[in-house]
Amino acid sequence: MDNRNLNRALSFGISDEALERVMSYIDDPKDRDALSLVCRRWYRIDAITRKHITIALCYSTTPDRPCRRFPHLESLKLKGKPRASMFENLIPDDWGGHAGPWIQEIADSFRCLKSLHLRRMIVTDADIDVLVRARCRILEALKLDKCSGFSTNGLLLVARSCKCLKTLFLEESIIVENDADWLHELASNNSVLESLNFYLTELKIVPFQDLVLLARNCQSLVSLKISEGDMLDLVGFFQEAKMLEDFAGGSFDEQPGEVNRYANVRFPPRLCRIGLTFMGTNEMNIIFPLAAALKKLDLQLTFLSTEDHCQLIQQCPNLEILEVRNVIGDRGLEVVARTCKRLRRLRIERGEDEHGLEDEQGMVSHRGLSAVAQGCLELEYLAVYVFDITNAALECIGTFSKNLCDFRLVLLEREERITELPLDNGVRALLRGCTKLRRFALYLRPGGLTDEGLAYIGENSRNIRYMLLGFVGESDRGLLRFSTGCPDLQKLELRGCCFSERALALAATQLASLRYIWVQGYNASPYGNDLMVMARPYWNIEFIPPRQVNEGQDEFPPVEHPAQMLAYYSLAGRRTDCPPTVIPLYPPAA
Amino acid sequence: MAEAPVELDFFALEKRGPAPMASRSSVRDLQAAISRMNPQFLRSVITSATIPASTPSSESPPGTARLTIFYNGTVAVFDVPHDKAEMVIRMAAEEDEGGILKDGDLPHARRRSLQRFLEKRKERLTATVPYAGKVESKGLAYLSCQ
Numbered sequence: 001m002d003n004r005n006l007n008r009a010l011s012f013g014i015s016d017e018a019l020e021r022v023m024s025y026i027d028d029p030k031d032r033d034a035l036s037l038v039c040r041r042w043y044r045i046d047a048i049t050r051k052h053i054t055i056a057l058c059y060s061t062t063p064d065r066p067c068r069r070f071p072h073l074e075s076l077k078l079k080g081k082p083r084a085s086m087f088e089n090l091i092p093d094d095w096g097g098h099a100g101p102w103i104q105e106i107a108d109s110f111r112c113l114k115s116l117h118l119r120r121m122i123v124t125d126a127d128i129d130v131l132v133r134a135r136c137r138i139l140e141a142l143k144l145d146k147c148s149g150f151s152t153n154g155l156l157l158v159a160r161s162c163k164c165l166k167t168l169f170l171e172e173s174i175i176v177e178n179d180a181d182w183l184h185e186l187a188s189n190n191s192v193l194e195s196l197n198f199y200l201t202e203l204k205i206v207p208f209q210d211l212v213l214l215a216r217n218c219q220s221l222v223s224l225k226i227s228e229g230d231m232l233d234l235v236g237f238f239q240e241a242k243m244l245e246d247f248a249g250g251s252f253d254e255q256p257g258e259v260n261r262y263a264n265v266r267f268p269p270r271l272c273r274i275g276l277t278f279m280g281t282n283e284m285n286i287i288f289p290l291a292a293a294l295k296k297l298d299l300q301l302t303f304l305s306t307e308d309h310c311q312l313i314q315q316c317p318n319l320e321i322l323e324v325r326n327v328i329g330d331r332g333l334e335v336v337a338r339t340c341k342r343l344r345r346l347r348i349e350r351g352e353d354e355h356g357l358e359d360e361q362g363m364v365s366h367r368g369l370s371a372v373a374q375g376c377l378e379l380e381y382l383a384v385y386v387f388d389i390t391n392a393a394l395e396c397i398g399t400f401s402k403n404l405c406d407f408r409l410v411l412l413e414r415e416e417r418i419t420e421l422p423l424d425n426g427v428r429a430l431l432r433g434c435t436k437l438r439r440f441a442l443y444l445r446p447g448g449l450t451d452e453g454l455a456y457i458g459e460n461s462r463n464i465r466y467m468l469l470g471f472v473g474e475s476d477r478g479l480l481r482f483s484t485g486c487p488d489l490q491k492l493e494l495r496g497c498c499f500s501e502r503a504l505a506l507a508a509t510q511l512a513s514l515r516y517i518w519v520q521g522y523n524a525s526p527y528g529n530d531l532m533v534m535a536r537p538y539w540n541i542e543f544i545p546p547r548q549v550n551e552g553q554d555e556f557p558p559v560e561h562p563a564q565m566l567a568y569y570s571l572a573g574r575r576t577d578c579p580p581t582v583i584p585l586y587p588p589a590a
Numbered sequence: 591m592a593e594a595p596v597e598l599d600f601f602a603l604e605k606r607g608p609a610p611m612a613s614r615s616s617v618r619d620l621q622a623a624i625s626r627m628n629p630q631f632l633r634s635v636i637t638s639a640t641i642p643a644s645t646p647s648s649e650s651p652p653g654t655a656r657l658t659i660f661y662n663g664t665v666a667v668f669d670v671p672h673d674k675a676e677m678v679i680r681m682a683a684e685e686d687e688g689g690i691l692k693d694g695d696l697p698h699a700r701r702r703s704l705q706r707f708l709e710k711r712k713e714r715l716t717a718t719v720p721y722a723g724k725v726e727s728k729g730l731a732y733l734s735c736q
Contacts, residue, residue: 087699172703200703277707278714301707303714325704350700352708413698443698496696521696526677562696 016045023049048072055079056491057516058097058121059540062572063105074114075141078102080121082518082566083493086146086172089549089561090520093148094579097121107134115141117169123147128154136161143169151176152203159185166192171225172200180205187214194218199225199249199275208233215240225249228277231265231286244268248275248298252283262286275323277301281308291315298323300349306361310335320344325351326364326385333368337375344403345381346372353414366393366419373400383408383441390419394426398433407434408441408468411448418445424453431460438463443470443495451478458485465489465513471496476503483507490515497522501565505533508567516568524563528585531565540574541586542566 023045026032036046052075053066066073080097084090099121106113107130116131116139123144131139139162144150152175158168159182168186180203186193187210196214206229215221215237223246224237231250238244247267254261265286267274274290275298276283284304287294294316299309300323309324309332319340324332326348336343348364365388372379373396380403389411397404407430411418427449431437440461442449449457454473458481461467465488473479479499483506490513497504500523508517528543535541544564574587657668657675670678700708 084699087701088705090699278710300704303711349704350698352711410698 016041019045020049024051027052029054051075052115053077057568057570058099058102059572059575060515060568060570063102064109065571067105067109071109072112073110074112075117076106076110076113076115077117077119078121079119083120084518084520085120089559090564092544092547092579092581094122095582096575096577096579098577099123099147100127103127103131107131112138114138115167117141117143117145118147119143119145121147122149123154124149125151125154125157128157132157132161136163138164140164141167141169143167144173145169146172148174152178152180152182155182156185158182159189163189164192165190166220167195168193168197169195170198170201173198175201175203177203177205180207180210183207183214184210187211187217190214191217192220194220195223195246196221197223197225198227201227203227206233208237211237212240215244219243222246223273225275231262231276231283235265238266238268241268243270245270246273246296247271248273249277252276252278252280254280254282272296273321274298275301278303281305284308284312287312288315292318294319296321299328300325300347305359306332314339316340318342321346323347323349325349325362326387327351327359327362328368329359329361329363330365330368330371331361333364334371337371340376342378343372343376344378346376346379346383347381348384350385350410350412353412363387366390369393370396373397377401378403380404381406385410385412387412387415388419389423389426391423391426391429392420394423395429395433398426398430401434403436404434405436406439407437408439410441410443410470411445413445418448421445421447422450422453423448424450424456427453428456428460431457436463437461439466440464441468442472443468445471446498448472450474451481454478455481455485458482461486461489463488466491468493468495469497470494473498476500479503479507480510483510486511486513488513492517494519495521499523501525501528501530502533504565505531508534509536518564518566520564521562522565524565528563528565528583531567531585534567535586538569538571539586540568540570540584542575542578543583543585544581545583547581 019042023032023035026035032046032050036043047069048071050070050073053070053073054077055061055066056079058078058080066076078099080099081091081095085095097120099118102118103123106116113135121144128150142158142162142165147170150173155170155175158165165186175198184207186196193214204227206226208229211224211226211234220243221241222243224241224244225247226249228249228251230253234250244267252262262283263286267286267290271290272293273296274287274294275296276287278301279287279299280303291312292315295318297313297316297319299312304312304327306327306329309328313319313322313332313335317339320342322336322340322343322345324347328336328348333348336346351362364384364386366386369384369386369389370393372382373393377400379401382397382401382404383406386409389409397407401407421444423444427442431440440457442457449472451474455478457467457469457472464486467486467489469492473482476499479497480503489511492508492511492514494504494517497519499507504517504519504522508514524546527545528541531541531543542565544566546563547561548558549561550558574584574589575582578584651669654669654671655675657670657678659666659668668678
């Protein structure tokens with residue numbers, strides 16, 4: 001059948017209007033992608049009905065393209081710097097991800113845009129000014145997520161003009177602090193705010209009276225996450241914010257000799273998601289009244305011991321999300337397994353490495369993992385730093401965690417001897433058992449996974465779209481076998497590889513769905529020459545030569561960072577805004 | 591700029607002891623050397639690295655010196671500036687370790703937010719108990735309950 005007959009046959013009897021209605025129920029980007037490829041008519045209707053897009057790397061296209069294709073876009077999410085920039089000293093601060101050109105396009109053309117989410121990008125006050133001037137009347141959500149380059153002056157512009165703003169999210173952004181006028185303006189001008197987040201920013205001035213004003217004016221305020229500020233100063237706010245369900249931040253500062261300093265802190269009745277910074281054993285009891293109803297608990301930034309974790313968590317049977325450091329220990333995880341039957345997400349972060357600074361019971365291993373797998377059958381997300389691991393624990397996860405979509409395991413360096421390595425069989429069992437897995441990270445050490453194990457990953461990763469692999473495999477052979485599998489793998493991050501540059505480049509060309517690859521620590525040639533093996537149309541290749549980085553401590557010499565490679569599909573061609581540390585290798589300069 | 595020709599003797603035909611640049615440098619040392627180079631310079635080297643060959647009988651152009659390479663029974667002569675000679679020699683001296691990057695070369699990176707928290711925590715610990723040795727296994731409860 002030729003194109004026209006196919007067109008008619010598929011759309012026969014269905015008007016454009018009807019198609020539009022039907023398509024508006026379809027949100028999943030992969031489904032939308034499939035729709036748009038059926039025929040020209042469906043492509044057109046998808047284009048005019050698409051409400052949201054996520055551009056995983058801002059350099060993969062130029063701003064005008066999505067604008068031309070999706071004229072009625074209401075929501076845009078853009079990501080800039082590589083994920084590694086969330087970690088200390090890996091990505092140069094000036095790497096790129098400038099929001100300017102995008103914001104200009106939004107101001108000029110994206111007339112329906114109500115929601116903008118910029119993640120790991122550089123945004124200036126001038127950019128914010130452009131955005132606000134153009135879109136203040138309809139902007140409902142602004143998320144500057146792990147961004148940098150702006151100050152409280154920019155926030156003031158937003159607070160003054162964006163009266164429809166329901167969400168202002170600034171978490172973990174680096175913000176130059178001049179004053180707190182923006183918060184005062186926000187509290188005074190806005191009456192529809194639902195969520196305000198400046199958690200994990202270093203903003204020092206938190207005007208608590210303005211928070212009380214905010215709570216009074218914004219009856220729909222459901223979520224507040226702040227930087228540090230004594231919990232006692234929040235008593236007034238908690239009294240006013242009757243609809244609050246979600247709180248994080250604050251600080252505790254118990255002085256010696258002062259007992260029950262925080263006894264008067266009363267949380268709003270609906271509060272069911274909480275994370276309290278610097279909370280210690282003696283203050284823990286302020287959470288007890290909430291415990292039974294708690295759905296989310298973040299203890300990553302607390303000063304609690306293993307025993308404290310046990311005592312607190314055993315009171316929380318309704319917990320769905322738990323985030324802790326590994327001080328929770330295997331013992332704490334056994335309590336989780338017994339108590340938190342509804343648990344969907346569990347994150348166990350890396351605590352202090354130095355001996356003596358963290359609770360000695362705070363070690364997470366295969367024992368705790370197996371317990372959680374068997375006890376928490378609803379688990380969808382599991383990210384964990386372990387001191388020790390066995391194949392059996394991974395097999396256990398494969399057997400019980402049938403809902404797992406996202407699994408990340410990092411084996412810490414502290415113990416020299418690990419109970420059982422390599423983890424080939426365990427990894428295979430996990431991948432075979434967890435059929436819904438979409439995201440997978442495995443960070444081990446030399447000997448942790450053989451070439452055979454790496455091949456297993458390739459063979460058993462049917463739906464996985466993102467992977468981070470560290471210190472896996474033994475040789476190029478393992479990598480090349482891996483790369484003949486992983487049919488859906490779109491984004492790959494590798495660290496600490498024994499692979500040659502040539503093999504990496506070959507692997508990148510073999511992975512069928514790959515559109516983004518980042519590697520640090522491999523057998524790099526001095527100038528990235530062998531990377532050219534993967535040179536092909538629309539494929540950008542960038543190289544960051546080894547650098548010396550001052551870790552900020554004078555007594556230590558600068559640390560040497562191995563070379564990095566980044567490659568990605570792009571319609572925009574070679575980047576024109578690379579800093580001196582980033583060398584674009586392909587395509588060649590025009 | 592060196593005026594004297596630089597010679598590499600791969601087969602130790604002339605046993606004079608180790609030649610200056612023939613010391614076995616590991617990948618790590620090489621990377622260390624590169625990391626001290628100016629990124630702008632490095633960029634220009636990568637984008638324009640060419641080693642022009644010249645006939646043995648002609649004079650070296652100004653600013654360059656003769657680089658003579660004996661390899662596998664053949665001789666190759668080049669006129670290169672000092673920096674390019676260094677580059678060639680380094681590439682030749684590089685070994686394929688064929689092996690695994692050592693753990694020590696690439697420590698686990700920490701999330702920034704968590705790093706800041708742990709630093710603040712350390713400050714608090716040392717502020718309250720400046721002369722303490724090991725923290726008891728009860729954790730910080732010991733420190734804060736006075």
